[in-house]
Amino acid sequence: MIGDRIVLTLAATAVIVVAGWAYLRLGDRALAALPHGAYRRLAPWLFAGPAVAMVLLALAVPAVITVGWSLVDDGDGGSGGFAGFANYAQTLSDEVTRVALRNTVLWVVLLPSLAVLVGLVIAVLSERVRYGALIKAALFLPIAISAVAAGVIWSFMYDYQPPGAAQTGTLNAVVTALGGEPVAWIVDTATNNYALIGATLWTQAGFAMVIFDAALRSVPGELLEAARLDGASEWAAFRHVTLPFLMPTVVVVATTMTVVALKAFDIVYVMTNGNYGTDVLSTVMYRALFTAKDNGLAGAVATILMLTVVPIMIANVRQFRRETGAA
Amino acid sequence: MAAGVVRVRAPRWRRIPVHVVVLGVAAIWAVPLVGLVVSAFRPSWAVLSSGWWESFALPGDYTLENYRRVLDRDGMALSLFNSLAVVVPATLLTVAAGAAAAYALAGMRFRLRSAVLLTIVALIIVPIQITLVPLLRAFSALDLTGSFLGIWLVHLGFGLPFAIYLLHNFFAAIPRELFEAAEMDGASRGQIFFSVVLPVARPALAALAIFDFVWTWNDLLVALIFLGGFRDVAPMTVAVSQLVASRGDGWEILTSAAVLSVLVPMAVFVALQRHFVRGLLAGVSKG
Numbered sequence: 001m002i003g004d005r006i007v008l009t010l011a012a013t014a015v016i017v018v019a020g021w022a023y024l025r026l027g028d029r030a031l032a033a034l035p036h037g038a039y040r041r042l043a044p045w046l047f048a049g050p051a052v053a054m055v056l057l058a059l060a061v062p063a064v065i066t067v068g069w070s071l072v073d074d075g076d077g078g079s080g081g082f083a084g085f086a087n088y089a090q091t092l093s094d095e096v097t098r099v100a101l102r103n104t105v106l107w108v109v110l111l112p113s114l115a116v117l118v119g120l121v122i123a124v125l126s127e128r129v130r131y132g133a134l135i136k137a138a139l140f141l142p143i144a145i146s147a148v149a150a151g152v153i154w155s156f157m158y159d160y161q162p163p164g165a166a167q168t169g170t171l172n173a174v175v176t177a178l179g180g181e182p183v184a185w186i187v188d189t190a191t192n193n194y195a196l197i198g199a200t201l202w203t204q205a206g207f208a209m210v211i212f213d214a215a216l217r218s219v220p221g222e223l224l225e226a227a228r229l230d231g232a233s234e235w236a237a238f239r240h241v242t243l244p245f246l247m248p249t250v251v252v253v254a255t256t257m258t259v260v261a262l263k264a265f266d267i268v269y270v271m272t273n274g275n276y277g278t279d280v281l282s283t284v285m286y287r288a289l290f291t292a293k294d295n296g297l298a299g300a301v302a303t304i305l306m307l308t309v310v311p312i313m314i315a316n317v318r319q320f321r322r323e324t325g326a327a
Numbered sequence: 328m329a330a331g332v333v334r335v336r337a338p339r340w341r342r343i344p345v346h347v348v349v350l351g352v353a354a355i356w357a358v359p360l361v362g363l364v365v366s367a368f369r370p371s372w373a374v375l376s377s378g379w380w381e382s383f384a385l386p387g388d389y390t391l392e393n394y395r396r397v398l399d400r401d402g403m404a405l406s407l408f409n410s411l412a413v414v415v416p417a418t419l420l421t422v423a424a425g426a427a428a429a430y431a432l433a434g435m436r437f438r439l440r441s442a443v444l445l446t447i448v449a450l451i452i453v454p455i456q457i458t459l460v461p462l463l464r465a466f467s468a469l470d471l472t473g474s475f476l477g478i479w480l481v482h483l484g485f486g487l488p489f490a491i492y493l494l495h496n497f498f499a500a501i502p503r504e505l506f507e508a509a510e511m512d513g514a515s516r517g518q519i520f521f522s523v524v525l526p527v528a529r530p531a532l533a534a535l536a537i538f539d540f541v542w543t544w545n546d547l548l549v550a551l552i553f554l555g556g557f558r559d560v561a562p563m564t565v566a567v568s569q570l571v572a573s574r575g576d577g578w579e580i581l582t583s584a585a586v587l588s589v590l591v592p593m594a595v596f597v598a599l600q601r602h603f604v605r606g607l608l609a610g611v612s613k614g
Contacts, residue, residue: 001559005408008475012416020423021521028517043516044437051428051487052443058484059450062458069460118352125349128342138353141360144596145589146545148564152571152585153359156366156578168378168578170362202356207607214608259452266547270568282548285456295460302456313449320448324499 023050063306070303075294087300091284097301100279103193104308107264107280110197111204112257116250118201119208123216124238136213139206147203151270154199158185189277196278200267204260208253215249216242255312262308281305367393367583374579393583401580402558403566403587410562410591412475413550414543417482422536424483425490430524432491433498434506435516444495450488459552466553473555481553482543490535493610497531498524534606537599541592563588 027046031039073083091097122139126132142150159169160182167173172182185195219242227237265282268274274283281301288298365379368389373382382388397403431437432444462481463472471477505527509519525532547564554560561569567584570576596603 001405002408005405005412009408009412009415012412012475012479013419016416016419016423020427024427024517024520028515032515040435041437044431044435044440047427047431047435047516047520048443051424051491054424054480054484055447055450055487058462058481059453059455059458059488060446062461063453065461066457066459121348122352125345128345129349132349135349135353138356141593141597142356144541144545144592146547146564146592148545148547148567148571149585149589152567152581153363155571156362156582157359159578166376166378168374168376170358170378170380173378173380202359205356210604210607263454263456266564269547269551270571273572282454282456285459289459289463295464299460302454302459305454306457309452309454312452316452317445317449320445324444 066299066302067306069295069299072296072299074296075292078294078296083296087296088304091288091297091300091304096279097281097284099277100274100281100284103278103280104262106193107197107200107261108258110194111200111261112254114197114201115204115208115257116253118205119212119253120246120250122205123209123212124242127216136209139209141206142203143206143210145203147200147266148270150199150203151267154195154202154267155186155271158195160184160187186272187276192272192276192278196264196267196271199271200260200264203267204257208257211249211253212246215246219245255315259309259312262305281308363582364586366578367586369393369579371577371579374577393579394587397570397580397584397587401566401570401584403563403584405559406561406563406566407587407591409560410544410564413478413482413554413562414540416475417479417486417543418536418539420479420483421486421490421539422532425487425494425535426525426528426532427520428487428491429494429498430520433495433501434519434524447488447491447495451492453488455485455548463552472553473557473560475560478550478553481549482546485549486539486543489610490539493535493538493606494528494531496609497528501527530602530605531609533599534602534609537595537603538606538610541596541603544592 024046028043031042031046034042070087071083071085073079073081073086118139122135126135129135145153157170158172159167160172161167161169163176163182167176167182169182171185176182183191185191223241224237227241228234232240263282264280265286268278268280268283269286272278274280274287281304285298285301285305288294288301292298362379365382366374368391369379369382370388370390370392373385373388432440432447466472466477469477471480501524505523506519509523514522544562545564547568550562550565551568554562554565556565556569558566558569567581567588570581570584
């Protein structure tokens, strides 16, 4: 079967390259036979058409249909008819969704602030030590690691054995070596959400650091120098010169991390599957879809999730309009 | 920091806190990776009875047995090629369709141009959960669940907004005279695209391709839903998550599966870091 996969990969690659090239070349030639005005009107759609069609089919249209489904009485014993806001009422009054919403708030507060903190501190301080490149590499590598693998890695780090047994989980080995009692990090409701957010932070902090690292290069050196000549401490120079320059970057990193937090799924799915009070909106939606098989309910949860990112979407569109002028 | 800054170095002892913070954070980030790799080479009895750090005291106690087992019995070898069969065509489709669309949006004037562009920008961060109910129904009606064609198309649709956005920003920065000169020479749009735009945009295309490759390789949700959990088509992420869910295996098995699943994206990432970072910065600097 491995052979089949290799053949499939190579054949698909060849077909995509040849078909893509032929489509644009022949389409362009066919349109060029038309009057010039018609060519100028139609050529953009030759190029943008396939992508626009895919985005409409895979994203825009299904999004609208899902909002429609959220108003349908589906699932076990459902009539299939119009349900008004009953699905929203049902999911919002459900304890599971409430826990998920509470956890989502926790994610949205903690992940962006911690990512900004770690990313900024390491970007700034690693410039001040000789082994800075090594430090950056340590934060940078996990970017390439999937949330699934990160879930395995951190489940292992958080592993728990009853007191007295050999603690093979790194964190509990440290805790017991310091004289403490081992903690069931992933099961204990006092720690488990923080444990999941910490694992996500581990995969994302390098991203924040790279962005801050690039932004730091745009801070004018003369200003820092002037501040130092005036006798400002390193901290004062950072606080009054560097930080104001970095504020737009802080906003960019925080928004990106907010979106990551709102969409969190993989790590929760792998590490707890939403058990022990660690559900987030994505895991609730996944279960409504596959366990309850209730499209109305799943549609309502998905719509709630969607609504949480709408403010950021609007901000992005505004920002884009401002930057590109007329668009 | 900016080059040429005269930095007044504080006395040695005052810099100790800086070293402590930097080394502490780096340790928190590096230790899990070291633990993962070491455990993946330890026999199961050792993993059960002692921590991975203790294995340094018992040299020679490492084995390749875990890898033989996950590759063979757990079908991780097939999953590796499933991942490639999902990711390579999906990435290629996204880059190709994205480049053509970005060229139209950045280099031509037409009706609905700004409407399309703004919709694309809005859709970059849309949670894909909002599409799952109707797409799943369409997939079962068309019998696409579990097929590679189906997941290529879904990845294409989901990946395009970011791809178009990134390439549009890059194409918009290409001097207009370059297009206009070619047009004066009587070149058609298609000729300009293949002989001017694509060669000039090679760095941006590379950045997008690498970004998209790693992104698609690491995806779990899309594969879980649209490949339907069938074992013979499961990519690495799904296979590893199934191993975790079965709960029957020791850490030595889970860690070696995880090591295998990160090898390819890690290699691509480390080898082509420069491009990756450029893609990352281009993707957020204006978003």
